[in-house]
Amino acid sequence: MTNLTDSPADDIEIKKKKRWPWIAAAVVVVVAIAGGVTYAKLSNEDRPFGTNLKVATWSTDIAAENLLKYITDEVAPSHGITIEPVKIDNLIEINRAVDAGTVAGNFFEHQPFLNDAIAANGFHLTLAAPTFTWDQASYSNKYKSWDQVPGGAKVALRDDPAGQAIALLDLAYDKQITLKPGKDTIAGLPQLSDIATNPKNYQFVQVPIGQLARSLDDVDVIVVHISDVYAAGLREDQIIAREPAPKGSEGGLVVSDKHLNDPNVQKLIATFKDPKIAEFLQTTDNELIRNTLGPIS
The missing domain is CATH 3.40.190.10 (Periplasmic binding protein-like II)
Structure with a gap:
């Protein structure tokens, strides 16, 4: 507690002296915490597993x-x-x-x-x-085969590059599109810009993986890993085509x-x-x- 009879200068000096150990301790704590985080990360990375x-x-x-x-x-x-x-x-x-x-x-x-x-x-x-x-599959609530899917239909596929590439290879396998030369394998990682021909003028909708199953009511077809949508309750009778997993x-x-x-x-x-x-x-x-x-x- 500050004595009211002390001079202001003395008061400032006393406060500085009292605060310094706490500031130093805080710095030490921060450094220790930062060091601990770094050490934990490095030790996790480098230690052998049991x-x-x-x-x-x-x-x-x-x-x-x-x-x-x-x-x-x-x-x-x-x-x-x-x-x-x-x-x-x-x-x-x-x-x-x-x-x-x-x-x-x-x-x-x-x-x-x-x-x-x-x-x-x-x-x-x-x-x-x-x-x-x-296993790959194309699902629809409206149609039973690709032959029934009309021109201009909305086709949903994953929005990430890898998932999109596999869906496009599935569509090419089903002869719904063709892909540009060099883009017809998984190594080519085809994207929507790599479609060479789209005879039925499908409208492609890019959807995050977790939303594909829910998007089926809003589009005509989704093209996807079966395991991506199985947990969401999509059924075998909604599958209009199965496609083999692309090599790679x-x-x-x-x-x-x-x-x-x-x-x-x-x-x-x-x-x-x-x-x-x-x-x-x-x-x-x-x-x-x-x-x-x-x-x-």
């Missing part, structure tokens, strides 16, 4: 989630590891978690989508074990480049390459998996 490894799936891809459960229960133990499945609902954070070492890998994406994530965020990630293919769009285990040589990550990769998985995909009674995913030929 035999219990977290693997993330995207929260709405229930087909990959179901397949991961089979791998966790029936395949991983024979490779000397335990998989701990986790769900992440953000398509950027699910890759960031692998890049930072928060999880050992993720299990939800193909190489074209991974390429987009790397280019946009500078991640250092590798699709180390392609494991399955996604196989999904699988993604790991950080920094951990490729980690012995337990190597065991994780071997787990996802196990031939039991392809056999399971061909023979499973799990309708969800059978209707949406396939083995790599």
Whole structure:
């Protein structure tokens, strides 16, 4: 408490002396916190993994989630590891978690989508074990086949480059469009500007992945991975055409480049390459998996 009889100059000097230790302490705390965050991040990135490894799936891809459960229960133990499945609902954070070492890998994406994530965020990630293919399909509430779809119809597809490329390859496979030379494979990553001919003059609508199923009432057709919309309740009788997954769009285990040589990550990769998985995909009674995913030929 300040003495009212002290001079103003003395008061200022006393306040300076009293405040300095608190300011210094605050600076130390801030530096310590910042250092702790940096250390935690670096230690996560660089430390080796144990035999219990977290693997993330995207929260709405229930087909990959179901397949991961089979791998966790029936395949991983024979490779000397335990998989701990986790769900992440953000398509950027699910890759960031692998890049930072928060999880050992993720299990939800193909190489074209991974390429987009790397280019946009500078991640250092590798699709180390392609494991399955996604079944593709075109859905409609109004028509039963492409022959019935009229000229000028609205066709919805994903708005991200990788998802859009696969949808356009599906449309080309169904002979609804043609693509420019060099743009007719997944490596060409075709986009709407790469359509060479559009005989029925379709109007293309670009929709975020999470909204495609809901957009079906507002358009004539959507073209999509079946697993993207399965959880939303779209039915088999809404499918007007099935398309094969384009070569190069196989999904699988993604790991950080920094951990490729980690012995337990190597065991994780071997787990996802196990031939039991392809056999399971061909023979499973799990309708969800059978209707949406396939083995790599």
